[in-house]
Amino acid sequence: PALSxxxxxxxxxxxxxxxxxxxxxxxxxxxxxxxxxxxxxxPPERQNPSLPLRVLSPRRFTHSVDSEPTTPxxxxxxxxxxxxxxxxxxxxxxxxxAMIQWSSNVSDTIIMxxxxxxxxxxxxSNFYVSHDYGxxxxxxxxxxxxxxxxxxxxxxxxSQANRSRYIMVDVQNKKIFLxxxxxxxxxxRQLSWSPTYLxxxxxxxxxxxxxxxxxxxxxxxxxxxxxxxxxxxxxxxxSFSWGVDGVDHPRTAYVVQGxxxxxxxxxxxxxDLFTSKLSRPFVADVLDFEVIDDYLFxxxxxxxxxxxxxxxxxxxxxxxxAIFPPDERGAMLLEREYYIADSSEGQAFVAxxxxxxxxxxxxxxxxxxxxxxxxxxxxYYNGQxxxxxxxxxxxxxxxxxxxxxxxxxxxxxxxxQQELIGNNRQLRTVITYDKGGEWGYxxxxxxxxxxxxLDCYLPDCSLHLLLQYGRVNPFLRTEDLLSSQAAPSLLLxxxxxxxxxxxxxxxVYMSNTGGATWQMILDNEYYxxxxxxxxxxxxxxxxxxxRYIPTNHLLFSCDEGLTWKKKNFTDVDIYIYGVITEPxxxxxxFSIYGDYPNKREWVVIRVDMRKELGRNCTDKDYTxxxxxxxxxxxxxxxxxxxxxxxxxRDHVCFNGEDSNRRVVTVNCxxxxxxxxxxxxxxxxGIDAACYPVTGTVFNSAVPASCPGSKxxxxxxxxxxxxxxxxxxGDSVLYEPLSLSCPQGVSITSDALPDGNxxxxxxxxxxxxxxxxPVTDISSLxxxxxxxxxxxxxxxxxxxxxxxxxxxxxxxxxTGDFTVTVSILSPSAPTQYNTRRIxxxxxxxxxxxxxxxVPLPVYVNQEVTLIASYDNATAAEIxxxxxxxxxxxxxxxxxxxxxxxxxxxxxxxxxxxxxCWRCAQCVIH
Numbered sequence: 065p066a067l068s069x070x071x072x073x074x075x076x077x078x079x080x081x082x083x084x085x086x087x088x089x090x091x092x093x094x095x096x097x098x099x100x101x102x103x104x105x106x107p108p109e110r111q112n113p114s115l116p117l118r119v120l121s122p123r124r125f126t127h128s129v130d131s132e133p134t135t136p137x138x139x140x141x142x143x144x145x146x147x148x149x150x151x152x153x154x155x156x157x158x159x160x161x162a163m164i165q166w167s168s169n170v171s172d173t174i175i176m177x178x179x180x181x182x183x184x185x186x187x188x189s190n191f192y193v194s195h196d197y198g199x200x201x202x203x204x205x206x207x208x209x210x211x212x213x214x215x216x217x218x219x220x221x222x223s224q225a226n227r228s229r230y231i232m233v234d235v236q237n238k239k240i241f242l243x244x245x246x247x248x249x250x251x252x253r254q255l256s257w258s259p260t261y262l263x264x265x266x267x268x269x270x271x272x273x274x275x276x277x278x279x280x281x282x283x284x285x286x287x288x289x290x291x292x293x294x295x296x297x298x299x300x301x302x303s304f305s306w307g308v309d310g311v312d313h314p315r316t317a318y319v320v321q322g323x324x325x326x327x328x329x330x331x332x333x334x335x336d337l338f339t340s341k342l343s344r345p346f347v348a349d350v351l352d353f354e355v356i357d358d359y360l361f362x363x364x365x366x367x368x369x370x371x372x373x374x375x376x377x378x379x380x381x382x383x384x385x386a387i388f389p390p391d392e393r394g395a396m397l398l399e400r401e402y403y404i405a406d407s408s409e410g411q412a413f414v415a416x417x418x419x420x421x422x423x424x425x426x427x428x429x430x431x432x433x434x435x436x437x438x439x440x441x442x443x444y445y446n447g448q449x450x451x452x453x454x455x456x457x458x459x460x461x462x463x464x465x466x467x468x469x470x471x472x473x474x475x476x477x478x479x480x481q482q483e484l485i486g487n488n489r490q491l492r493t494v495i496t497y498d499k500g501g502e503w504g505y506x507x508x509x510x511x512x513x514x515x516x517x518l519d520c521y522l523p524d525c526s527l528h529l530l531l532q533y534g535r536v537n538p539f540l541r542t543e544d545l546l547s548s549q550a551a552p553s554l555l556l557x558x559x560x561x562x563x564x565x566x567x568x569x570x571x572v573y574m575s576n577t578g579g580a581t582w583q584m585i586l587d588n589e590y591y592x593x594x595x596x597x598x599x600x601x602x603x604x605x606x607x608x609x610x611r612y613i614p615t616n617h618l619l620f621s622c623d624e625g626l627t628w629k630k631k632n633f634t635d636v637d638i639y640i641y642g643v644i645t646e647p648x649x650x651x652x653x654f655s656i657y658g659d660y661p662n663k664r665e666w667v668v669i670r671v672d673m674r675k676e677l678g679r680n681c682t683d684k685d686y687t688x689x690x691x692x693x694x695x696x697x698x699x700x701x702x703x704x705x706x707x708x709x710x711x712x713r714d715h716v717c718f719n720g721e722d723s724n725r726r727v728v729t730v731n732c733x734x735x736x737x738x739x740x741x742x743x744x745x746x747x748x749g750i751d752a753a754c755y756p757v758t759g760t761v762f763n764s765a766v767p768a769s770c771p772g773s774k775x776x777x778x779x780x781x782x783x784x785x786x787x788x789x790x791x792x793g794d795s796v797l798y799e800p801l802s803l804s805c806p807q808g809v810s811i812t813s814d815a816l817p818d819g820n821x822x823x824x825x826x827x828x829x830x831x832x833x834x835x836x837p838v839t840d841i842s843s844l845x846x847x848x849x850x851x852x853x854x855x856x857x858x859x860x861x862x863x864x865x866x867x868x869x870x871x872x873x874x875x876x877x878t879g880d881f882t883v884t885v886s887i888l889s890p891s892a893p894t895q896y897n898t899r900r901i902x903x904x905x906x907x908x909x910x911x912x913x914x915x916x917v918p919l920p921v922y923v924n925q926e927v928t929l930i931a932s933y934d935n936a937t938a939a940e941i942x943x944x945x946x947x948x949x950x951x952x953x954x955x956x957x958x959x960x961x962x963x964x965x966x967x968x969x970x971x972x973x974x975x976x977x978x979c980w981r982c983a984q985c986v987i988h
Contacts, residue, residue: 102352103363103401104351104352104361104362104374104401104404105402105403105463106354107464107465148671148672148674148675149631149633149669149670150198150199150200151633151634152198152200152667152670153665153666153668154190154192154201154668155665157178157190157665158664158666159178159179159189160180160181161178161181162176162177162666163176163178163179163219163220164655165222166647167222167227167228167246171227171228172194172195172197173193173194173195173228173246173247174193174194174197174198174201175191175192175193175194175220176192176193176194176201177189177192177220177232178192178666179216179217179218183216185236186214188215188216189216191203191207191208191215191217191232192204195246195248197653198668198670199670201668204247207249207250208232208241208250210241210253210254213237215237215241216234216237217232218234218235218236219233219262220233221262221264223265223269224264224267225266225267225269226269228243228246229243229244229264229269230242230246231243231264231272233259235258235259238256238257238258238259239255240252240253240255241253242290242291244290253291253292257283259274259276260274260276261274261275261277262275263304266306267309267314268315269290270288270289271287271337272286273285273317274286274287275301275304281299281300282299282300282301282302283296283298284296284297284299284319286337286338288337295338297319297338298319298321298332299321300321300322301319301320302320302321302322303319304317304318304319304320305318305355307355311358311380313335316333316334317334317337318332318346318353318355318360319331319332319342320332320353328350328351329352329353330345330348330350331346331347331353331362332345332346333346347362347375349364350362350363350364351363351365351372354404356407357407357408358378358379358407358410359376359377359378359404359432360376360380361374361376363375363402371396371399372400372401373386374386374414377432378432378433384431384433386414386428386432386433386434386435387434387743388416388426388435389426389435389743389744389746389757390757392746397416397418397424398419399416399417400416400417400418400419401417401446402415402416403415403416403417403423405425405465405467406467406469406477408469409474409499409786409787410787411427411429411430411499411785411786411787412427412428413425413426413428413438413467413477414427414428415442415444415465417444417446420448421482421484423442424440424441425437425438425439425440425442425467425479426438427499427500427740428786429786434743435743436740436741436742436745436746437741438496439479439481439494439496439500441482441483442465442479442480442481442482443465443480443482444465444466444482445463445465447460455538456537456538459537460536460538464532464533464536465479465532466480466491466532467480467531468545468547470555471547471548471549471552472548472549472552473547473552473578473579473691473701474701474704474706474787475497475499475701476495476497476578476701477495477499477500478493478506478579479494479495479503480492480493480531480533480565481503490564491533491565492505492565493505493506493527493528493529493559493565497579497580497692497701498701498740499786499787501740501785505522506526506527506529506582507522507527507582508520508521508522508526508527509527509573509581509583509584511584512571512587513571513583513585513586513587514587518561518584520561524563525561525562525563526561526563527560528559528560528561528562528564528565528566529545530543530545530558530559530565530570531545534558542558542570543591543592544557546592546593546594548598548648548649549648550598550649550650551594551597551710552578552691552708552710553575553598553689553708553710554574554624555574556572556573556574556594556601557572557573557574558571558573558589569587570588571584571585571587571588571589572584572585572590572592574601574624574625576625577691577694580694585601585621586619586628588605588606589606590603590604590605590619591606591640592604593649595645595649595650595652595653596677596718596720596721597650597711597719598624598649598710598711599652599677599711599717599719600621600652600676600677601624601625602618602619602620602643602654602671602673603619603620604619604640604643604656612639613637614637614638614639615638616633616634616635616636616637616638617631617632618633618656619631620673620676623714624713631671631676633669636660638660638667639661640657640658641657641659642657643655643656644657650723652672652674652677652718653673654673655668655671656668656669674718677716677717677718678716678717679718680718680720681711681715681717681719681723682717685711685712685715685717686711687712688708688709688728689708689709689710690708691706692705700732700735700737700738702738702785702787702788703731703738703785703788704730704731704789704790705732707727707728708725708727709725709726709727731790731791732790733791733792733794734791734793734795735793735794736794736798738785738795739782739783739785740754740782740783740784741754741782741783742779742780742781742782743783744756744757745757745782754782776802777803778800779801780797780798780799780800783800796880803898811832811883812832812833812834813831813832813833813899813901814831815830821900821901821902822899822901822902823902823903824901824902824904825905826876826877826905827874827876828874829872829873829874830873830875830901831870831871832870832885833868833869833871834869834897835868835869836866836868836869841860842860843861844859844860844888844889845857845859845860845887845888846858846859846885846887846888847885847886848871848884848885849883849884849885850881851881851882851883851901852875852879854873856873858871878903878904878905880900880902880903881902882898882901883900883901884897885897885898916928916929916930925968926967926968927966927967927968928966
């Protein structure tokens with residue numbers, strides 16, 4: 065659906081310290097009632113309707129504004145300033161919360177509502193409108209009047225289908241105010257019910273859903289004429305979601321209905337905006353339900369008190385149980401709750417909470433049913449962990465996962481990993497460049513912003529960044545990590561260097577390489593933002609050594625932090641509560657929200673940095689940047705070599721709001737980095753190979769349904785990362801093996817066996833055979849295709865007395881070939897089969913030695929099997945296959961690129977075969 069992006073600034077007061085909570089919010093088309101069962105969680109920004117940006121003053125939490133001040137205050141004139149700085153005092157406005165919304169990129173309208181943080185019986189609000197992009201704000205309470213009582217706007221909503229439409233909501237007095245013309249005029253409506261939550265339809269501007277939250281039965285209503293009339297749809301509603309544009313029918317909605325906490329819920333689906341009666345549930349007996357992009361998620365529990373189950377539907381297919389791998393001992397982990405971290409790019413990142421301090425991050429295949437382990441012990445907060453403090457439980461009202469997807473760059477994520485030392489929680493920042501295939505610590509910069517040596521080197525010391533934890537922690541309240549589609553290479557974050565997060569002082573760190581390298585650009589903590597597609601960075605001091613201080617200037621840099629200049633915006637210091645810009649980060653206009661130390665009234669400062677950038681940029685001011693340049697790897701990310709055109713760092717010029725620089729994408733040859741471990745495989749050790757999960761039984765037998773004209777696949781332990789577009793290269797080593805369904809005839813050879821296939825040398829005669837059919841063979845024809853362009857035909861009448869039908873062939877070139885035999889009979893269907901053969905220039909005669917450590921080997925105790933060899937170099941090794949056989953199960957095969965494998969034997973199991981596959985050798 066069409067999503068709106070805004071920034072939420074939330075401030076709280078803790079022991080007289082000013083604290084900031086900042087949240088970049090992607091507004092989605094759903095809501096849920098407070099208190100409904102929560103076993104399935106999403107980022108907090110997904111749990112709210114399309115709400116505006118919020119700024120909260122910490123100095124006014126204890127100041128009651130239940131009525132207009134009785135003592136008038138003199139209006140202060142704005143100090144003299146250049147025309148790129150405009151100071152706008154909101155005279156006599158001492159409300160604690162300001163809500164701001166930009167209209168759209170084709171309108172200069174900005175809306176602002178101020179109100180009390182906690183609405184009381186006599187609370188009122190103020191409504192301000194700017195139609196000149198923030199140069200002036202006019203107080204227009206007169207537009208929101210209905211009756212004699214003062215209006216108290218609790219929330220307002222902007223239609224994403226028509227950005228000039230707004231709905232202002234007075235929940236307490238059961239009023240709504242509707243505008244279709246960018247807030248120039250409003251139509252008031254008195255309701256008989258309280259509109260607790262509203263959610264405009266993402267593509268139909270006249271359609272709005274509303275939820276009236278009641279003590280027992282919350283009621284869902286809908287309007288199809290933009291609030292003129294409302295239809296009651298359903299009682300007992302726990303959550304509601306519009307369908308997803310491009311996936312669902314445009315008039316689709318999902319409603320979750322239940323009666324009380326702790327009982328199961330039913331999900332109803334409509335495709336006609338509730339015109340037809342809701343009779344049969346879309347899915348029943350669920351504990352929780354969410355609609356997220358291409359996916360539907362539901363939580364069930366068939367056995368109370370036992371592990372939960374997650375059901376997943378991809379692109380509205382059937383709901384299937386999600387399968388998560390067991391732990392390293394082969395035991396299935398308890399599933400207590402789920403957190404959907406990300407569902408972009410055709411895969412789902414899901415964090416599963418297994419115990420109070422144990423949460424793992426898993427990534428799905430495209431269909432979302434089979435998950436592989438991506439990151440162990442990811443930092444997940446739910447208020448129930450043994451190490452969460454009373455302060456955290458008091459000030460952090462919702463669950464969160466410390467996880468950030470870097471905007472504009474596919475496959476790059478930053479997260480926090482948790483480790484418990486006794487009752488102490490230690491946090492470390494980790495980053496992945498291949499969508500969770502491999503995670504690593506972030507290398508700290510060598511020098512600080514003043515040239516000081518940081519003395520922080522991997523692996524004992526690294527850079528740690530404050531993500532959501534820093535934003536919501538009452539002792540920190542730092543800015544969140546900032547990345548933007550408008551500036552693909554640029555990241556800003558508050559961080560520290562050390563062995564763990566929080567071991568040293570904080571500063572502002574910047575990466576202009578998409579997270580590959582970082583620089584310290586400022587000491588202490590700042591509010592920061594960037595504009596003009598990253599062409600200008602602005603920062604305002606938040607604290608100095610932990611002490612919050614007022615200021616009258618901001619710092620700015622037009623060369624990605626190389627140099628900084630100071631820009632005064634007032635004659636006196638003010639407390640700053642946020643430096644914000646219109647979502648998108650492509651304008652040069654910033655808004656500073658704060659108040660004066662001796663007065664509790666809002667002041668808004670509009671700062672335009674356009675003059676600081678000077679001339680317009682030309683083609684000579686841009687260079688080509690590859691996200692992988694500083695990582696010194698192949699240059700490919702998810703199978704593509706993507707290059708961006710960006711402004712040269714030392715060229716100060718103006719990009720412009722409509723700047724759209726060139727992006728070039730080229731597919732790469734496949735390597736190991738393009739693959740992740742398949743379901744029931746895991747990566748162990750340093751060899752990057754995927755091993756079967758301990759205790760897993762594999763069966764590569766032909767499927768029960770395998771028509772003769774079809775093929776079936778057998779996993780090699782890997783699967784391509786979803787969205788990866790690589791081609792060729794080493795794909796043959798990792799893609800599933802495709803085998804033809806048998807047609808009642810098998811092929812054997814006198815060549816050396818290599819698993820289910822064969823290997824031989826060039827110019828050596830090789831015999832291929834098929835068993836003699838039991839029927840009359842006098843009329844049979846056998847057609848052989850040796851895969852190298854050579855074919856031959858045998859007549860059955862020439863082999864009437866033979867026990868098998870044989871043919872010889874000599875390969876003149878090396879390579880891998882598919883041998884196919886077809887048996888044609890006038891009275892029976894054609895039978896055929898295939899077999900692979902590898903032809904090498906030479907085969908090394910070698911001996912294989914196998915050792916077990918420790919000896920003797922005991923049942924149910926882990927043992928390491930080590931294979932060594934003669935007359936073959938390590939460079940020749942392709943892979944080793946260990947085959948185990950169990951009397952009660954199919955054979956288990958483990959393929960590895962290293963000469964060792966770990967195994968726990970049971971009483972009925974024994975090792976039966978070890979095969980070493982080399983470039984020019986086969987060793988048994």
